[in-house]
Amino acid sequence: MTVPKGFVLALGRLSAIVIAVCLMIAALLIGDARSAEAPRKVAVVSFGLFGEQDVFQNEATGAAQIVASRFGGNPVVVQFNTKKGGAATIEGLDTTLQATAEKLNRDRDLLFLILTSHGSWNKGLMVVAGRVKQMLPPWALGAMLDRTGIRHKAIVISACYSGSFIPRLADPHMMVVTAADADHPSFGCQDGAKWTYFGDAFFNVALRRADNLRGAFDQAHTLVKERELREGFVPSNPQLAGGESVEPLLVVHHR
DSSP states (O other): OOOOHHHHHHHHHHHHHHHHHHHHHHHHHHHHHHHHHSOOOEEEEEEEOBTTSTHHHHHHHHHHHHHHHHHOOSSEEEEEEETTEESOSHHHHHHHHHHHHTTSOTTTOEEEEEEESOEETTTEEEEEETTEEEEEOHHHHHHHHHHHOOSEEEEEEESTTGGGGHHHHOBTTEEEEESSOTTOOOOOOOTTOSOOHHHIIIIIIIHHHOSBHHHHHHHHHHHHHHHHHHTTOOOOOOEEEOOTTTGGGOBOOOO
């Protein structure tokens, strides 16, 4: 029995198509497997916003180093202002966040943002870079973070009245830690100091010991309250909100 040439040609073309489809599927599966095996990146962005006192420069720098050493940092970006000026402005923060987002897998990787400054009740964070004086309100910071498109985020704000940022920022995919609630100041903003009270308790002490961010917060909350009461201050009442999907991702890397 002779097979028609047309049938043979059609069969050959069909075989070629099937092989091509199989190769495409295999390539996709290999890519997905490699993506799943790739370690999750944690980008650390830390800004010292108030240039009139170097405690904020010191805290932004020290906090970034500790977070990167505990959770990994790729990349790590630190900016701060001084009495003469600096790039840690509202525009500088927005530019840095968007540029950092371009280096991340927006669905998989994590952004860890640290902001340290003076806070103003019901207004936001003070930004002072030489002659530049600005106010960063919760809605503006929220808009910047939304524009990054990054799903998983952790934000630590070391400032008076910083709890006012929680209603705008905190959600299941964004963990927000603040040095105080919305109605109380925090303490330790002396020029020449290495840390504020909260920064020292949270970053310099608790985060070096704890295995996760919530554990560090719980320890820091106790340490800050004990110090404030001992020195005669009304407790600042640090806050942690949101981040249910983020919490499992922020576990200390043991070396």
